[in-house]
Amino acid sequence: MAEDVVTFHRQSKSILRVLIKGDWNISFGLQNPxxxxxxxxxxxxxxxxxxxxxxxxxxxxxxxxxxxxxNALSKEHHLKIDITQLPEGIVRLVALAEAVPEREGxxxxxxxxxxVDDLGSRLxxxxxxxxxxxxxxxxxxxxxxxxxxxxxxxxxxxxxIFLQDNGPSSLGIVxxxxxxxxxxxxxxGAVQLQQFGASIYVAxxxxxxxxxxxxxxxxxxxxxxxxxxAYAAQLGSMQVNEEVDxxxxxxxxxFDFLVLPRTLALVCMMPLLTVYANVMGILGxxxxxxxxxxxxxxxxxxxxxxxxxxxHFLIGxxxxxxxxxLVALSGCYMxxxxxxxxxxxxxxxxxxxxxxxxxxxxxxSLVTIVTTVLGV
Amino acid sequence: xxxxxxxxxxxxxRNLTMKYGDKLIQQxxxxxxxxNDIFIIMGGSGCGKSTLLKHMIGLYQPAEGQIFVNDSxxxxxxEATRQKMMRQFGVTYQAGxxxxxxxxxxxxxxxxxxxTKLQPKEIIELARLKLSMVGLAGFENYYPSEISGGMLxxxxxxxxxxxxxxxxxxxxxxxxxxxxxxxxxxxxxxELRDSMKATIVIVTHELASIFSIGNNSVFLDPETKTMxxxxxxxxLLTDCHLPKVQQFLRRGEVANVL
Ligand SMILES: Nc1ncnc2c1ncn2[C@@H]1O[C@H](COP(=O)(O)OP(=O)(O)O)[C@@H](O)[C@H]1O
Ligand SMILES: [Mg+2]
Numbered sequence: 001m002a003e004d005v006v007t008f009h010r011q012s013k014s015i016l017r018v019l020i021k022g023d024w025n026i027s028f029g030l031q032n033p034x035x036x037x038x039x040x041x042x043x044x045x046x047x048x049x050x051x052x053x054x055x056x057x058x059x060x061x062x063x064x065x066x067x068x069x070x071n072a073l074s075k076e077h078h079l080k081i082d083i084t085q086l087p088e089g090i091v092r093l094v095a096l097a098e099a100v101p102e103r104e105g106x107x108x109x110x111x112x113x114x115x116v117d118d119l120g121s122r123l124x125x126x127x128x129x130x131x132x133x134x135x136x137x138x139x140x141x142x143x144x145x146x147x148x149x150x151x152x153x154x155x156x157x158x159x160x161i162f163l164q165d166n167g168p169s170s171l172g173i174v175x176x177x178x179x180x181x182x183x184x185x186x187x188x189g190a191v192q193l194q195q196f197g198a199s200i201y202v203a204x205x206x207x208x209x210x211x212x213x214x215x216x217x218x219x220x221x222x223x224x225x226x227x228x229x230a231y232a233a234q235l236g237s238m239q240v241n242e243e244v245d246x247x248x249x250x251x252x253x254x255f256d257f258l259v260l261p262r263t264l265a266l267v268c269m270m271p272l273l274t275v276y277a278n279v280m281g282i283l284g285x286x287x288x289x290x291x292x293x294x295x296x297x298x299x300x301x302x303x304x305x306x307x308x309x310x311x312h313f314l315i316g317x318x319x320x321x322x323x324x325x326l327v328a329l330s331g332c333y334m335x336x337x338x339x340x341x342x343x344x345x346x347x348x349x350x351x352x353x354x355x356x357x358x359x360x361x362x363x364x365s366l367v368t369i370v371t372t373v374l375g376v
Numbered sequence: 377x378x379x380x381x382x383x384x385x386x387x388x389x390r391n392l393t394m395k396y397g398d399k400l401i402q403q404x405x406x407x408x409x410x411x412n413d414i415f416i417i418m419g420g421s422g423c424g425k426s427t428l429l430k431h432m433i434g435l436y437q438p439a440e441g442q443i444f445v446n447d448s449x450x451x452x453x454x455e456a457t458r459q460k461m462m463r464q465f466g467v468t469y470q471a472g473x474x475x476x477x478x479x480x481x482x483x484x485x486x487x488x489x490x491x492t493k494l495q496p497k498e499i500i501e502l503a504r505l506k507l508s509m510v511g512l513a514g515f516e517n518y519y520p521s522e523i524s525g526g527m528l529x530x531x532x533x534x535x536x537x538x539x540x541x542x543x544x545x546x547x548x549x550x551x552x553x554x555x556x557x558x559x560x561x562x563x564x565x566x567e568l569r570d571s572m573k574a575t576i577v578i579v580t581h582e583l584a585s586i587f588s589i590g591n592n593s594v595f596l597d598p599e600t601k602t603m604x605x606x607x608x609x610x611x612l613l614t615d616c617h618l619p620k621v622q623q624f625l626r627r628g629e630v631a632n633v634l
Contacts, residue, residue: 026488026540030498060540065505092571093509096564100511341476341521 006031006066008039014047016040018070020086021055024063031062033069040077049074049081056087064093071098136333140263143255147264152256162265166227167272173226177218178210178277182284185209190292199293203300206285207308215277216316217364220323223270224356228331231262232352235335236345244336254336263328270324271317278313311376319367323360330355384447386411386543386575387432391441394427400601401427405441407594407606409577414569414589416609417579418624419596425579426470426547428596432577433545434462445543463491466536470547470579472528474520480507480531481516487538506534510564526557530564537568544568546578550585558582562589583627587613595621 005024009017016039040046049070056063067083067090074081083091113121146152189205235258238244247254282304289295331352338348385408392405401424409415417425430436432443434450443450445461453461474483484503488494494502504516510530520528529549536544549565550558562585569576580586586593586609594606597620604618613625623629 026494026502027492029494030501061502061505065502068505068508069501089571089573092567096567096571097505097508100508100513102508102514339521341519343477344521 006035008036009052010043011050013043013045015050016043016046016048017050017052019052019055020063021053021057023057024059024066026060026062028062031066033066033073036070037073040073040079047079049079051083051085053086053090059087059090063090064097067094068097132337133333136336137329139255140259140329140332143253143260146253146256147260152260153252154257154261159261159265162262163269165230166223166265166269170223170226170269170273171276173222174219174273174277175280177222178215178280179284179287181214181218181277182206182210182281182286183288185214185281186285186288187292190288194293199289200295200299200303201307202285202289202293202295203303204307206282206289207304208312210278210281210285211308211312211316213316213364215281216274216320216323217360219270219273219277219320220327220360221357223266223273223324224327224330224353224360227266228327228352228356229349231328231331232335232338232349233345235332236338236348239336239338240340240342240345259328259332259336262332263325266328267321267324270320270327274317274320278316315367315371315376319364322363326359326363327356330359385409385444386413386446387577388444388447389432389441390444392428392431392438392443393440394424394431394436395439396427402596402601402603403440404602405594405596407603409575409592411575412569412573413592414565414576414578416586416590416593417577417596418581418586418593418609420598420624421581423596423598424601425596429467429545429547429577429579433465433467434458463539464542465545466539466541466543466574467545468529468532468536468547468549470551472520472525472532474528474531474535476520479517479519480512480523480534483520483531484535484538487535491539503534503538506538507531509537509568510534511560526553526561529553529561533561533564537572540572541574543575543577546576546580548579548581550580550582555584558585565589583625586625595624 005020005022007019007021009019011017018036040049051067067086071081071083071094083094086094143152185206186202189202190199193199193201193205235244238258244254244258247257286297286300289300290297334348334352334355338344387409389405389407389409393403394401394405405428417428419425427436431438437451442452445464448457448461450458450461474480475486478486481500481503484506485499488499488502492499500516504513507513507516510533512527512530512534515523515527515531520531523531533546533549536546544565546565550561553561565576565578566589568574578585578590590609592607593609593612595604595612596602597604604621605612605616607616609625612621616622
């Protein structure tokens with residue numbers, strides 16, 4: 001079949017006639033111009049190419065594509081090609097395809113980078129990201145300064161909506177994770193401490209771990225997945241719709257209007273959630289202590305009060321405030337710097353969660369090192 | 377793509393009523409679209425033009441009435457037949473609707489990939505051809521977010537003609553374009569109609585387009601929720617004396633002709 005639809009005939013030494021016949025349909029595949037090329041190469045005296053379409057049946061783009069490629073090849077080999085014998089529709093479509101030449105420099109070729117190139121461009125990218133994030137942080141500080149001065153423009157309702165969403169609406173998931181966290185800590189401790197007959201120290205273990213590390217950290221990670229991702233998606237799709245540009249033209253700082261209420265809401269709610277997570281974790285631990293270790297509620301609480309000083313709660317609380325800032329900023333940063341397409345928004349959301357969690361862990365390690373050195 | 381010298385209409389709409397849930401959009405629509413027509417759907421904003429278009433391409437099922445394409449009723453056929461009928465349609469949407477995670481070449485190649493057995497290399501070649509037909513040669517590897525609005529409209533057109541459709545539907549193809557680009561797009565549509573022997577249905581408010589390329593039309597009215605008239609827009613301008621139609625066709629200047 002493939003051989004049938006086009007044949008080549010020599011009219012004279014210099015004229016090559018291309019006979020097009022039968023039905024052309026893209027479902028049969030495209031014709032390869034190889035044979036045409038072979039013909040003109042084997043007859044270097046060829047100077048003219050003509051078409052004969054008297055036996056042509058139905059046709060579609062597959063024929064246009066073929067004619068366009070013959071045209072290009074003929075031009076390349078300095079042959080005169082005459083397509084006027086083809087049906088009018090074909091001539092016009094070919095003309096249309098060739099009407100606007102490829103714009104100089106428009107073509108983008110996908111080049112595969114060499115390893116060193118790739119590494120270099122990644123490093124440059126990291127550096128650019130870092131300085132962009134610092135700029136973003138600075139802008140946010142300026143925005144907070146405007147808030148203090150009372151010149152920041154944002155809607156108070158927005159703030160309340162975010163407060164509601166970050167606080168009460170996240171209680172369910174925070175409860176679940178914290179109770180389980182407390183139970184896991186108690187279980188792990190119980191197995192070890194029972195061997196020494198020191199089961200009562202489960203209370204100290206749970207209290208210390210929750211207060212100083214786990215409550216703040218788990219809450220922050222939950223909020224990074226929940227709120228950080230939501231912030232990035234919201235701001236990213238606003239970028240796509242040019243809403244951020246619209247705000248700028250109206251003279252409203254997107255930092256005041258979008259970033260500020262989101263950050264404030266999360267920073268307010270994070271310590272409250274952490275206190276709540278502490279209570280839930282301690283309850284979870286108590287559950288295990290009472291069922292597995294036969295400790296009474298009052299023994300558990302008294303032991304905890306006696307061995308876990310308040311400063312651990314305060315350190316946890318302090319960290320939670322900073323975590324709130326980090327999560328809100330990484331969400332907003334990724335959203336504000338999102339590309340303008342659906343997939344870019346998805347990417348921004350992923351990045352927001354990853355960046356949020358990385359920052360949480362890094363900051364937590366720093367605090368641990370500093371407090372250990374200071375002996376706090 | 378060759379002539380189908382059929383005398384009957386290409387698309388016939390009979391007693392069509394369209395609703396979203398209980399909300400009536402338009403009712404009792406009756407009109408014919410002939411082979412090779414450039415058919416204009418016109419009317420004020422929100423009167424249901426896009427909705428009508430989406431009914432004609434088989435996206436939404438009519439609340440009542442029929443849409444015949446080549447004498448077979450779109451919604452009285454089996455699902456498989458309807459899918460096959462829909463494949464003869466090329467459509468561009470009001471907001472462009474290019475898939476943002478794919479390059480222009482991949483966007484245009486997607487219908488080819490789905491509905492033909494062409495090799496990947498052949499698909500790239502055909503996508504390149506279609507893009508060059510709309511004047512976008514060399515932009516194959518660009519993403520939709522990297523090109524201008526006018527180019528996006530043309531890229532959408534390239535995707536619409538990927539499968540050599542018999543009927544092309546355009547939803548406000550020239551909205552948001554400068555007059556020169558809009559004019560070029562009109563010329564392109566005319567050229568495609570003539571060379572591909574296609575039938576074209578356009579939703580548009582551009583009076584210039586309506587009069588220069590349209591040879592048939594329907595006028596929808598948002599208040600009475602039905603069509604006011606159908607016919608060649610140039611004839612309507614002189615012969616139709618309905619005030620709403622005159623107002624629309626004369627940009628609100630209800631002239632002394634009445
Ligand atoms: N998916 C939908 N669901 C419900 N109502 C819709 C939907 N799409 C459009 N509408 C309503 O139908 C009416 C007609 O819309 P549309 O066909 O888009 O108008 P236009 O003539 O401007 O293209 C409008 O009132 C719109 O609000
Ligand atoms: Mg519309």
